[in-house]
Amino acid sequence: MSQKFIPLSVPNFKGKELEYVTHAIETEWVSTGGPYVNEFEEKVCNYVNAKGAVSVQNGTSGLHIALKVCGVTREDEVIVPTLTFIAAVNPVKYLGAEPIFMDCDDSLCVDPYKLMEFCRMECTFINGKLINKRTGKHVKAIIVVHVFGNMSSMDKIMKIAEEFNLKVVEDATEALGTYYTNGIYKGKYAGTIGTVGVYSFNGNKIITTGGGGMIVSNEEELLKRAKHLTTQAKSDELYYIHDEIGYNYRMTNLQAAIGIAQLEQLEDFIKIKEVNYKLYKKFINEIPGLEILNFNENIRSNYWFYALFIKDDFPLKRDQVIKYLSSNNVQVRPIWDLISEQQPYIANQNYKIEKSKTYLAHIINIPCSSNLSTEDVLYVIDCLRNVHNKK
Structure with missing residues (x-):
C-alpha cells in the first residue's frame, strides 16, 4: 500500500x-x-x-x-x-x-x-x-x-x-x-x-x-x-x-x-469528490467509533470537505487521530476553533453555543482533493481501521 x-x-x-x-x-x-x-x-x-x-x-x-x-x-x-x-x-x-x-x-x-x-x-x-x-x-x-x-x-x-x-x-x-x-x-x-x-x-x-x-x-x-x-x-x-x-x-x-x-472542469471535480466521499463513507462507517457526516438530503452538494466524526468509544481522541494519521503521511486537520472563543471576539455576545462545542471536539477533515485516487482513499481507510483493530 x-x-x-x-x-x-x-x-x-x-x-x-x-x-x-x-x-x-x-x-x-x-x-x-x-x-x-x-x-x-x-x-x-x-x-x-x-x-x-x-x-x-x-x-x-x-x-x-x-x-x-x-x-x-x-x-x-x-x-x-x-x-x-x-x-x-x-x-x-x-x-x-x-x-x-x-x-x-x-x-x-x-x-x-x-x-x-x-x-x-x-x-x-x-x-x-x-x-x-x-x-x-x-x-x-x-x-x-x-x-x-x-x-x-x-x-x-x-x-x-x-x-x-x-x-x-x-x-x-x-x-x-x-x-x-x-x-x-x-x-x-x-x-x-x-x-x-x-x-x-x-x-x-x-x-x-x-x-x-x-x-x-x-x-x-x-x-x-x-x-x-x-x-x-x-x-x-x-x-x-x-x-x-x-x-x-x-x-x-x-x-x-x-x-x-x-x-470548465467543476462538474467533473464534483463527480470525483462524490465518488470518493461515498467510498470513505461505505468503509469508515463500518469501523466502530467512526462516522463520516452526511450532507443534507435535499441538496446536490459539491462535496468540498469530508467531516470525520470521532466518537467517544473510538480508541483515540481527536488530536491523537491527527497525530497518528500525520505519522502515516496523511494530512488532516481539526475543524476550526470556535470564533466566539478567539481572543479578538471573547467579549462579544453569543447565544447558546452548545452543539458547536461538541463538533469541535470530535471532527477532523480528511483528504478530499479532486485528484485523490481510489488507492489514496483506501489507504486512509486502512490507517483508521488499523487503529481500531489494535485497540
Missing part, C-alpha cells in the same frame, strides 16, 4: 489553465484589466443563475464588500456562526460593526431554530428594525456559511430574515456548485438565495485561481455598487475622480484565466 504523502486538499490543474494563462501573458493583459475577468464573471454568473457577478481578490474582500453594500455600519450588529473560518467574521469588524455568535445544527451550519429564538426573545422589532435588548443596537444582517459544501436551512433562514428585515449575506466560499434538489428553492445554488453571495477561489477550494473570489446577487443596484467599490470608487475613470472610499479588490486577468479553465 502506498506510503506517499496524501495532502488534505490541493488544486487540480488538468484543463486549459496553461493555455489561457499563456494567452493572457502573450497579449500582455495580466493585471486587473483584461477580457478574462469579464468572461469569468459572466461564466460564474451563468453557472449559478445569478443576475450578475463582481470579481474580487479573495472571499474575505468579497464578504467585506457584501456587508458594505448591505448597509452595515459601525452602529450595527451582524449575526454570525461561531463554527466557521474566522474570515467569515472579520469583515464585520472591518466596518466597525459587532458580531453576535450563533450555534450550529447537525449540518454544521447556523441553527435556524436558535436564530429564531434569539430574534424573538433577545430582541425587539420596532419600526422595521431588529433591536438587540442587551446593547440597544440594530441587528442589520446575518452571515450564513454553507459549511464544507453543505447547505444551510435557507428556507427557514429567509423566513426569519423577512420577518425581522435582516439582510442575508451567503458565505458560499466552500459551496460553489451546491444547490437545492427540492423544496421552495429547488434548483437554487448556494450564494444566490440571500441578498448577496460570495465565493472563494483559494488554493484549497473546489476550483481555484490561486486567490480570488466572486460576489453574486440578484439585485442589480447592489452589484453596481459592489463593482464601484472594488475598483477604487472612480466616478470618472479618465480624470480619476473618486466619490467615496474605494478598494483595490479587483481580480487580475491571470487569475481569471485560471478560473475559467477551472470552471
